[in-house]
Amino acid sequence: xxxxxxxKYLLSLFILVFFVQTMAQDEPEPVVTDFGSGGTxxxxxxxxxxxxxxxxxxxxxxxxxxNPDVSVRTEIIDWGTLYPKLQTxxxxxxxxxxxxxxxxxxxxxxxxxxxxxxxxxxxxxxxPLPADDFAQPGFNGVFxxxxxxxxxxxxHGRATWANVGLFEAAGIEPHIPNNFDDLVxxxxxxxxxxxxxxxxxxxxxxxxxxxxxxxxEWIYTDFESYLWQHGGSIISEDGxxxxxxxxxxxxxxxxxxDLIYKYHVSPEPAGFxxxxxxxxxxxxxxxxxxxxxxxxxxxxxxxxxxxxxMQLGPNPGVWFGAHVFMIPVSLExxxxxxxxxxxxxxxxxxxxxxxxxxxxxxxxxxxxxxPENYPSNILIGKTFQDYGHMEVVSTAILELQSAxxxxxxxxxxxxxxxxxxxxxxxxxxQQILDRTQ
Amino acid sequence: MQKSESLSKTNxxxxxxMNLKTRETIAAYLFLSPFIILFSVFVIRATFYAIQMSFFxxxxxxxxxxxxxxxxxxxxxxxxxxxxxxxxxxxxSIITVVGTSAVALAAALAINQPxxxxxxxxxxxxxxxxLLSVGVIGLTWVWLLNTQFGIVNYLLSFIGIRPxxxxxxxxxxxxxxxxxxxxxxxxxxxxxxxxxxxxxxEQLYEAARIDGARQGQIFWRITLPLLRPTLLFVTVTGFIAxxxxxxxxxxxxxxxxxxxxxxxxxxxxxxxxxxFRMGYGSAxxxxxxxxxIIFTLLQFRFIGRRVEY
Numbered sequence: 123x124x125x126x127x128x129x130k131y132l133l134s135l136f137i138l139v140f141f142v143q144t145m146a147q148d149e150p151e152p153v154v155t156d157f158g159s160g161g162t163x164x165x166x167x168x169x170x171x172x173x174x175x176x177x178x179x180x181x182x183x184x185x186x187x188x189n190p191d192v193s194v195r196t197e198i199i200d201w202g203t204l205y206p207k208l209q210t211x212x213x214x215x216x217x218x219x220x221x222x223x224x225x226x227x228x229x230x231x232x233x234x235x236x237x238x239x240x241x242x243x244x245x246x247x248x249x250p251l252p253a254d255d256f257a258q259p260g261f262n263g264v265f266x267x268x269x270x271x272x273x274x275x276x277x278h279g280r281a282t283w284a285n286v287g288l289f290e291a292a293g294i295e296p297h298i299p300n301n302f303d304d305l306v307x308x309x310x311x312x313x314x315x316x317x318x319x320x321x322x323x324x325x326x327x328x329x330x331x332x333x334x335x336x337x338x339e340w341i342y343t344d345f346e347s348y349l350w351q352h353g354g355s356i357i358s359e360d361g362x363x364x365x366x367x368x369x370x371x372x373x374x375x376x377x378x379x380d381l382i383y384k385y386h387v388s389p390e391p392a393g394f395x396x397x398x399x400x401x402x403x404x405x406x407x408x409x410x411x412x413x414x415x416x417x418x419x420x421x422x423x424x425x426x427x428x429x430x431x432m433q434l435g436p437n438p439g440v441w442f443g444a445h446v447f448m449i450p451v452s453l454e455x456x457x458x459x460x461x462x463x464x465x466x467x468x469x470x471x472x473x474x475x476x477x478x479x480x481x482x483x484x485x486x487x488x489x490x491x492x493p494e495n496y497p498s499n500i501l502i503g504k505t506f507q508d509y510g511h512m513e514v515v516s517t518a519i520l521e522l523q524s525a526x527x528x529x530x531x532x533x534x535x536x537x538x539x540x541x542x543x544x545x546x547x548x549x550x551x552q553q554i555l556d557r558t559q
Numbered sequence: 560m561q562k563s564e565s566l567s568k569t570n571x572x573x574x575x576x577m578n579l580k581t582r583e584t585i586a587a588y589l590f591l592s593p594f595i596i597l598f599s600v601f602v603i604r605a606t607f608y609a610i611q612m613s614f615f616x617x618x619x620x621x622x623x624x625x626x627x628x629x630x631x632x633x634x635x636x637x638x639x640x641x642x643x644x645x646x647x648x649x650x651x652s653i654i655t656v657v658g659t660s661a662v663a664l665a666a667a668l669a670i671n672q673p674x675x676x677x678x679x680x681x682x683x684x685x686x687x688x689x690l691l692s693v694g695v696i697g698l699t700w701v702w703l704l705n706t707q708f709g710i711v712n713y714l715l716s717f718i719g720i721r722p723x724x725x726x727x728x729x730x731x732x733x734x735x736x737x738x739x740x741x742x743x744x745x746x747x748x749x750x751x752x753x754x755x756x757x758x759x760x761e762q763l764y765e766a767a768r769i770d771g772a773r774q775g776q777i778f779w780r781i782t783l784p785l786l787r788p789t790l791l792f793v794t795v796t797g798f799i800a801x802x803x804x805x806x807x808x809x810x811x812x813x814x815x816x817x818x819x820x821x822x823x824x825x826x827x828x829x830x831x832x833x834x835f836r837m838g839y840g841s842a843x844x845x846x847x848x849x850x851x852i853i854f855t856l857l858q859f860r861f862i863g864r865r866v867e868y
Contacts, residue, residue: 206832209619234620392816393706393727404707521834532817537729546639554834 155179158186158193162460166194167208168222169201170445170478173416177478184474185467192460205520212236217450220461225263225444226513228271233517237271238449243462244270250466255484257503260444263512272446273465274483276475278412279442279510280340280347281502282432286425288312288333288406292320298429302377305432309335309387312406321386328386336381336407336432337399338391341534342527343441343513344409344431348374350511351435356526357551361516362559364551366526367544370435375533375540377434382534392535400424407432412502415479428498430505438509444483481506518558525550606848609841617838624838631842641843643818644826645850647733651804651822654737655744656797660790663745667752668782682753686746693743693806700739701726701811726812729819736807736820744800748793755789756782791862795855802851823847 157179170178175198182194197218199207204223211217212234223231231237243249253261256274264272284296292311299305312335313321320326321335338344349355354370357363365371381388400408401421408414409432418426431440447465449458468475472482476496481503482488488503516522526547533543577585588595613631617624635641670681688696703711704725712722725735759782767777783790805824808814814821814829823843831840 202833209832209835213619234618236620390724390727392729393724395705395707398708402707518834521836524829524833528815528818528821531815532729532819535727535729535816537817537819550640 153198155182155196155198156193157182157196158190160186160189160191160193162191162456163193163195164219164457164460164464166196166220166464167199167204167218168196168445169199169204170222171198171200172413174413174478174480177475180477181468181471181474182464184471185464189463189467192463194464208236212450215452217452219453219457220447220449220464222275222445222447224513225260225272225274225446226515226519228264228446228448229266229515229517230519231448232266232271236451238451238453240264240270240273240449243273243465251469252484255486257481257483257485257488257507259510259512260442260483260506263444263515264446272448273469275445275447275468275472276478276480276483277442277444277503277506277510278480279502279506280343280409280411280431280440281414281498281505282336282407282409282429283400283414283418284427284429285400285403285406286427288403292406296427296429298432300433300438301436302434305434306381306385306387309381309407310385311335313387326386331386331389332404334389334399334405335387336409337388337394337396337405338378338382338534339396339408339410341378341391341530342523343411345374345378345526345530346511346513347431347439347441348378348434350439350441351433351437353435353437355514356522357514357516357555361514362555364548364555366551367541367548371544372540374434375530375544378534379540383536390535392531411479412481412498413479415498416477418498428501430501438505440505440510441513442506442510443513445480516555516559518554521554521558522551525554609844612838613841613845615838616836617841618835619837620835627838631839632846634839635842635846640818640821640826641823641846644821644823647818647820648802648804648822648824651733651737651740652798652801654734655740655801655804656794658737658741659745659748659797660793662741663748663793664752664786666745666749667756668778670749671753671756682750685749688743689746691743694810696739696743697807697810700742704735704739727816729816732812732816732820736804736811739811740801740804740807748797751789751793752786755786759785787862791858794862795858798854798858799851802847802854 166182168175168178179196182196186192186194204221205227208217208221208223208231217236228237241247241249244251244253246253251273257277260274260277264270264274282298286296289296289312294308294311299308307322310321312333313326313331314333315321315327316330316332317325317327321328346356349366349371352370352374354365354368354374356366356371358365382390396405396408396410397414397417399405401417401424403424407429415428418424418428430438433439447468449461453461469484472484472487473490476482476487476491476499479498481499482491488500491499493500513519514522529538529543529547529550532538533540538546614626614628615624616627616630666685669675670678670685675681703709706712706722706724706727709725711725712720715723724731726732763781763785764777767781772780803824804822805828808820808822808825809828812820814825824847827840827843827847830836830843
């Protein structure tokens, strides 16, 4: 049985290589970190991975050194896992002492009666935090019926990052055109096939592209940006009707689709690694978030430049959200005092948080950022203030996202027509709204 | 006489003696009791609780959980995503069970050759992937199968094959997840097949060789028929396990592209833990359990009747 013998050795070799590779992986990022040895220990859960987590941990290290009576245990948990973990922790009566979720989820967690009214932390109710120093419209996101249930840490949202070298090679100054036709023309110049022809050339070979003008990264949020640019929204203002199959939505998604299949300036999204491709010099303009800053800076062989989000519609518009501190309704006593101290300290030192790439929530801190060290924070923050849209507020926001996201993916990966995908999404979202609103 | 016998029985100190069978039965239950207790608390109780929850609009953090009767099941029957997830799961299970059984049997046959030296070493080595967690397997295979930077596409490029979008192509994603699972899971059925092979009497092979049978004939006429009970066990347990696939799509594709790799348990997770609808999630779980039971009975009906123990 020589074939069986060969199979045995082949399998063995493969497994051996796999194990060697597995063991050679880098050290994983810490998920649980203890800071300080103070008598009052507070547990702090959040989903701030990557440079966000690194920056926050640095801040907490400094906080406990200035407040030796407090120690902090942080758990960094993937957002998708954090939500169910919070549920089970609350049901078990063992929630964290403080946690961060997004402003768009405040309504959902508030509807379960989980959150403490934090009015008393703001100066409008005698607290230490200056309410009028938090940037709008992000700050509005923490209010339910006029009551604040959180303290915003930042505003974070969509932008683009240009590979300046690829723009220069194409003879184009890095910028974002303010209409779709000019955008397509620019991206065509930046898309090259293996023979060096760009996508506007008659000899261009779309089956053999080596450099892309752009790509798709976080489809859901970019779709929302482009939808707003076309004057639409995923749900009606009263939050009771799904409107994701509107003409505006069809137009927005059609233009995204055209970038891939009509103009060939963007690859099919599934299976395409946007960040690594940008780092490898294969994408000229990557749509991404404010959090891309440190990754871009780490690519020392590439000159990156932050630009506003792409404009596919007639008006500018960009998705943004906010990370928000929240406190469980049940927290009292020493731990509550320690948590309040930590939130106040972090809020007063939000300039440190800008190192993560995010835009600090406080207006005064945004004004302190110098253009030399924080160019992306300043530029992106300005787009949020000028034409930013917060993620829609709904008590079923996570479920709505789950209904829409796969349909967008199906349309942009050519598994469904635009119309079918958006009609299916709308039907499902309406069922959710009918059940929950 | 009868009276005296009766008296002597009454007066003799009586020792309560159990017969051997009773003692063995009690001992067996005592040994089993830790499992039975834990199984009852964490599986049986949870199963009945899930059945109960499936009749309620059960949102975990809301104190009021209204009884909705069969509403969750009615919704399930009309839910397109449920049927898609079921189809994907069935497709995944068939590919994976057939693939795992074939690879495991081939590996067992290779190791079982009399001339092979170091059988124990290869047995351990080939079993090793089964020891890894789904997290390790999933993350590593995402890189191996990466369209642009993956080693699989890199190796295929040497024979002129253009990069394949393993996890991003709706038609390929389930086979790619199956490939990962087969590699991960063939170790255990390989051990089962090895045990089965070692139970086949050597005289049968000798007689066949004396009669001039070729290797292929020996495999198809002797080995495979006598391995049928083992094969039945491997396929039945394989289907039960793979119908509950979750970790691979959750880690490797998040159910995408689109919903091309949504599986039933992945959808259950979405319903229960992302939409926070425990009642609907429980209805999905109950429906899946019924389907698995029916499928297992069908396997016994159609494969089991040809098995001689």
